Each structure stands twice: as structure tokens, then as C-alpha cells.
Amino acid sequence: MAEDLIEVRHLNKTFSEQVAVEDLNLVVKAGEIYGLVGPDGAGKTTSIRLLCGALKPSQSPGGEAPKIRIAGFDMLKDIEKARAQIGYLPQRFSLYEEMTVIENLRFFAEVRGLPTSKWQPRCMEILSFVSLDAFVDRRAGQLSGGMKQKLGLAAALVHQPRVLLLDEPTTGVDPVTRQDFWQLIIRLAAQNDHPEGRTAVLVSTPYMDEASRCTRVGFMRKGRLTVEGSPNQLRAQLAGRILELMGSPLPLLRRIAVKDADVQNAQLFGDSLHLRVKEGCSVQVIQRVTEDVAEQGGVVTRFRLVEPQLEDVFMGLIERD
């Protein structure tokens, strides 16, 4: 069994009466990439800041003692040791634009207490991992956005942490760069060459395509972690309930679909509609909506069951209350 690298129990955080995080319980094992997803203000960033010791947990209403263990160290009692196990890439990270890539990395290595004999080989190793080894002497200010992102990741990993915390790491980054970045993250979690074992990654994101790259996903809403599972487990909950409807005119198709009693949600996309139907109703919905569309002068060109996406799961959870 892989070891628990992040273990969180009864974590609460209240900012002047406003509950930001409510009774968070979470375990992330070595080799896992855990995606914390949820709308704006759900408590994702506050959770990450609690995990890395930047914020202190509030008293739990039930009186249970909060617990944060990082790779076996207690963040609330042994904060220095626990923090040494963490690499953290915040939403807005700062690099020294006037310093070169290697100077930036050396700075972070020294802050993390790497001895002089170690920082140089380690920096070269991590730069080659993020494919920046050809740019060691370039000023950080001259790097492209994607390269800055990779340098930020290298800085977070320079001291070989067991736990990597990423707070919305690819907001504003283009898709080719995002793909590269995620290949690195998945590689990091999959590789076995850390002296003490595999790494655990926790990443917060509002993007469902990123969530689908995680090995496990937790949905946060109003400070609470409501549902957890692998992307496949979560999608399987809606199996047989997502329909794709194409035809014209789309606004008419949508109006008809929305009126159907067994349709829970109808979302218009560029050239199609996605319907979420009640369990076991897909055949009836297809039949009824097709008839109604024909009756009102519209055309259905395609109407079929499709694989549910994490976005469908997300929307279902949001609408629950």
C-alpha cells in the first residue's frame, strides 16, 4: 500500500464569521494526483494555504482537534519539518526577473537550506526535468509565459519535496504549454526515483480538463468537500444519462428539451446540445423530443448517448442545492 503523504482531519477555517473551510478530511497517497475542484470561493485556495502552514486552522465547532500530517510530520506541532516536505506553487508566484534561470533556482535552493555541494547538481537535474537546461543563463524576465511556469515548478521542486501543492497552476497558459506542464506533473507522480519514494500532488483548478488528468478528484462547494472519486468513478455515476442532440434550429431544440419532464439540464454548445436525463429515461426522451421537434418544424440530425464528462458531474453537483 502506498503511504499517506497528506493526511488532514477536521480542518476548519473561519474568517470573521465567514466559513471558508468546514470540516475538511482528506488523504492523498504517494503517487496520487489529487484534484481539488470547485467554483470561485469554494475554499480551494484556503485549503491549500492551511495545508502548507501559511494559515492556522480555526477551532472546530464540534471540538475535534484538527490534524495535518505531511509525509509523517505534524504541520501544527513540527511546522519546520512538515514544511520542508512541501513544494508549493501559488497562483501568482514571483521570480526575480533580473536574475538568470540558474540564479533564481540557486536562491530558492539556498532558502530551502540545500548545501553548496548539493544545489548545483540538483538544479541541473530539475532544470533538465522541466526542459529548461538549455536556458540556464537566460534572465527570467526574458522567458516566455510557459517557461516561467516551468521555472516556478522547478523552484517548487528544487529541495525534492515529497508533497507538491499547486494552486490553479495553468490559469492564463496556452494549451500546448498546459499539455507540457501536465505531462511533467503526471511524470513526477509516476516516477519512482525519489530516494524516499513517490511524490504526492494536490492541485486546485476550476478547469474540468485538468481535473480529468488527476488520479482522484474532490469537489468542494461552500467550504465542504462533498464528493470524491477517480474521474472514471465520477463519470460512471452519470452513465446512460447524458445525451447529445444535434439539429436545427438549436434554440428551438433547446426550448423543447427543457420542457421535457425527464430532462434535468439542457446545455447549449456551439453545434450541439447536451442533455442530462433522469435515470433510465434516455430512450423515452429521445423518442419524445424527436417527435416534438418534427412537429414544430425543426430537424434532428443526431441524437445519441455520449460518455459523461466531468463537467456534467460538476454541473449535477452544483445544482443539487
Place this chain on the structure above:
Amino acid sequence: MSSDPAENTVILAENLTRRFGDFVAVDHVSFSVQRGEVVGYLGPNGSGKTTTIRMLLGLLLPSEGSARVLGYDVVSQSEEVRACSGYMSQKFALYHDLTVGENLAFYAGVYGIRQRERLAEVLELMGLRELERQRVSELSTGWRQRLALATAIVHRPQLLFLDEPTSGVDPAARRAFWDLIYELVEQGVTALVTTHYMDEAEYCGRVGIMRDGRLLAMDTPTALKEKALPGLAWDVFVEIQAAPGESQSPLLQALNALLECPCVLRAGLVSDHLRAITPPEVTADTLLASLAEAGIAGARVEQIEPTLEDVFLALASHD
């Protein structure tokens, strides 16, 4: 609405080209957009998206080629173009110290619109009525995006340029925003959306893919998935347990094996499994056989419907 096709053409770009010195930012791009369409323009940084928009708005002269927007020539009639167009930037310029109502009134004033009724109407349409007296600094990203859209439509433009309108928000906020766009489109507005995000591109009726200044494909998301991918998409699953002492996990070994396979065009990691793109003639058996040859036994492959991202990466990546 006119039935004359020329009058329904909102954007007509012909061999639109822009050079900066030796660098070709936009390279002979031709496309047309009809009234009521929502067209996405997808590409990595530096692919020429923004330069195209700047030419279409008449802010930058083409080095070659021409474009007509809403019937006006973008070079000789650029003021008319801008008067009938709205522009919402991803870094929308809102005044954070001013309220929602004050921001909207300011932008309306720039366009010479003074009627209180129009301001009230736009606030109502965007669902911002109750936030009218709220300062922008107190709003969430989702509400700021709505206000930015409000400022872009206050002068009743027929064409909207939207630059990554919903970056940084969750699917619920994105859906709510797109419902507003579709409402405008039903009223006859046309929208051109530049974006990085596949999630956003899925909301467009047609999507163009840009790379190195060239428009590589433009079609509906469904047609792009069916036709623009040069092959088949596969999910590849491998047994995930690492042998003790093995420095490379089976997943990474399988990735390396796939990248070496002559029958694989692209391969990448997806959480606990792999995604591979192969030429159309490859079957599950040939894929499994070449994996076995590379020493990856007991793999499982499943042909899947490609995503827009698969198409995009196949067309826009340099490898």
C-alpha cells in the same frame, strides 16, 4: 434579415497578412463569418490571433490582403467598423474603485450613449441590476466578466470580439456567461471568440485553429473531431504496480514504448493511463502487438472519440 448572402457576411477576410520585419505574424488567412454565427479562433500564444483581430478592427494595417467587416473595408472605413463592433478583452479594463453602474455609464459615455433606459436595459440583460451600486473591487471574476460584456454591448454592436471571455472561472459560471452570449446571438449579434481553452471553444459553432500565423482548419467542433484528426485516438491502460527497485514506473515505460512505436503519431499521459494517436489503418491488435514487442505486456487499448484537444494538439504542436 436580408436573404442576400453578401449582406449576411459579417466578416470576409481574404489573404489577410501582416509582417513585422521578417516575421510573418499572420500569413494569408482567408475566412468568412455569417450573421448570427459564433466562431472560435483557437491557437497558442504568438500564433497570430490578436494580430488578426487588430487588423479586423482596423487598428493595424494589413501588409497584404484585405478584409471587410459588416460591409466596411477595414483599411479605409475603420471608424465605421469600430462604431458597430464591441470588444471584450480578457484583461478587461474596469475601474475597480467605481461601482458597476458607474463603470457602465462611463463606457456608454465613450460611445456617446446617454439614455438611462439603455443602461438599465443592459444591466437587466446581464443580470447585474442588484449589483448596480457595488464596487467592482468587491465582485467575483464571474460577475466582472458579465460587467465587461455589458460595457462591450452598451452601444448595440452587431459584431462582438471576445478575447478569452471566461478564462479562470468554473463550468457553472462559464455556462451562465455563454447563455448570455447565445441570447445576444439570437437577437442577430455575431461573435468572434479568441481563446486558449478547449472548454470555451466547445461553445462555438465553428472553430478555427491557428498556428504560426496560418489558419490550419475551420469547421464545427464535431466535424473537426471527425475529420481534422489525422488518425484514430486510443486510451491505453497498463498494469500500474511498479516492481520494487524499478526506477521507472510501468506507465512511463509504456509511454516511452508508445513514443518509439512506428505506428504511433503522438502519445501522452492522462492521469493513470495514456492517450495515443495513430494512423487510421492501425487496429487494436497491431497496437497491442507493437506494445508487446517493446516489452509492455498485458496492456489494454480502447478506441475513443477524439476530443477537441486531441485535434488541437495534433494540428498545433510542433513535434
